[in-house]
Amino acid sequence: MFYILISFVSFVMILSKSFINKPLSSNVKKLVSNGFCGKLLSFLASRLKTRTIFLPFSFFHFSLGMQLQNKSCLVSKVEYREEEEEKASLLDLHDLPLDCILEKLSPSELCNVAQVCKSLREKCRSDYLWEKHMKMKWGKILGDSAYRQWKCYVASKSIEKNSNQHKNQKTVLAFLHAFLPFFWIKSKSEKYIKSRPDDSIAALYLSLENGKFWFPAQVYNRENGHAGFLLSCYDAELCYDSRTDTFQARYSPHGRWTTEENIKWERLRVPPIDSSSHVLHISDCLDDLKPGDHVEIQWRRNNEFPYGWWYSVIGHLETCQGDGNHCQCHDKDTVILEFTQYTAGSRWRQTMINRKNHREQGNEIEGFYGGIRKLHSKEEITKWKKLWPTKNVE
Structure with missing residues (x-):
């Protein structure tokens, strides 16, 4: 073993002379700078420059230093982990205090917390948390007809999504169908195709907020208070503009759409009678x-x-x-x-x-x-x- 060590050190000494006389190439620098071997070479080269190397003792000194350094790194990692474990996490809370905290958050804050991790995302999209926000902001203008239309909207998006995915994956699935090793790809793809879009209250709130969902409601004094419509209220399809905090309306008088913009909240209401605007209301008063x-x-x-x-x-x-x-x-x-x-x-x-x-x-x-x-x-x-x-x- 001692002879092997002497041979190895001799080889290192020969290399070290070239290190002293010639600049290192980029590849050699990378080799020398990485790992145990690189550190050993650097250590021996520095000792050879000063001609003060004593092989057995120096090698022992170097090995002992490497062990101490590794132990120091290990201790620091353990201390770091202990510090991390001592830090409190929001997920360490029980459901009741966590729900109390989430109830205090605004819709935008809930969306931000939902991006932290999967567990918080599921918590923050709970209908229980969003029902309050829906009632507070949209309760006075969203009626049963709007919720029915939302269900139809989600269903239509599901059909559209499935159709597009089916077109994109049909060719690939047909090719892979004959190969037994790829049967799991087919099953996962079909499962993904059958998945339907989110129809939660949070999804409804966000679709209203970003103007993607047009919903039915009624507008007072339609068409910017046109003289022919003063003190009247008509059905319309509405879309929200969060930039101006106003609405855009589409009215359908007889087959053609009439539009109006910049409608304020105070001009909107839930339809008092849940029926079509073409149906005669049977008076009971x-x-x-x-x-x-x-x-x-x-x-x-x-x-x-x-x-x-x-x-x-x-x-x-x-x-x-x-x-x-x-x-x-x-x-x-x-x-x-x-x-x-x-x-x-x-x-x-x-x-x-x-x-x-x-x-x-x-x-x-x-x-x-x-x-x-x-x-x-x-x-x-x-x-x-x-x-x-x-x-x-x-």
């Missing part, structure tokens, strides 16, 4: 109507147009003096609807309906009046009054 009641009545220009809801107040009959103590209008079959946003004498100012057999009534000149719903909520009545025009319309 006609027997209870009396002067002073606030109502909404369906109206449309012709049979091709959808209904809109128009604000009105029940008035007194001409034969009534308007005295509350002696008024008997509520006992009569005829009911007067007044649209006081129009000037006196306007053909749109007033209309009459029969409370006993009221259905759709009207003509192509004055339009068609449909179902009536009585307003019981002060919030609804106040909403209409806030939209009142600055001057009456003729």
Whole structure:
């Protein structure tokens, strides 16, 4: 063993002379600088330059230094691991305190935390956490019809995704189908194809926020408060613009779309009747109507147009003096609807309906009046009054 060591050292001494006399090439530098051998060569070369090397002792000195260095690195790694273990992690918390923390986060903060790891991503996308945010921001304008349309939207995206994946993978799968070793590729691909998009509340919230999902709602005073639509509310398809915090609307009067932009939140509401805007609402309040009641009545220009809801107040009959103590209008079959946003004498100012057999009534000149719903909520009545025009319309 001693002779082998002497031979090896002799070889190193010969190499060291070339190190002293010639500059190292880039490849040799890499070899020398890496690993135990490189460190040994560097150590011996430095000793040979000074001519103070004593082979057995020097080699022992070098080996001892390497062992001490390795032990030092090992101790530092252990200390580092112990320090890391002492640090508290969010995932070390139990479910209850962790949920309490996540409940305090905003939607954007939940999205940021969800990017940390898979476990937190599943936590942060829980419907329980997002229901509060949905109700707070979107609850007043999202109704049952919007949620149904969301389900259809997710289903259509699933079909589109599966179709595209099937086209892209059909050729490859057909080629691999004949090879037994690749059967697992086929099974995984088919499983991926059948996976459906996320239909969680978090996905709905984010789709609304980024404007990808158009949802049904109703817009007050459509088309920027056009005179022909004052104190009315019409169905529309809406899309949110987070940059301006406003909405874009699409109205479908009779086969063509009319658009409007920069619609503010206060001009939107959930449809009060969960039915198509082309369907006549069956009134259930006609027997209870009396002067002073606030109502909404369906109206449309012709049979091709959808209904809109128009604000009105029940008035007194001409034969009534308007005295509350002696008024008997509520006992009569005829009911007067007044649209006081129009000037006196306007053909749109007033209309009459029969409370006993009221259905759709009207003509192509004055339009068609449909179902009536009585307003019981002060919030609804106040909403209409806030939209009142600055001057009456003729």
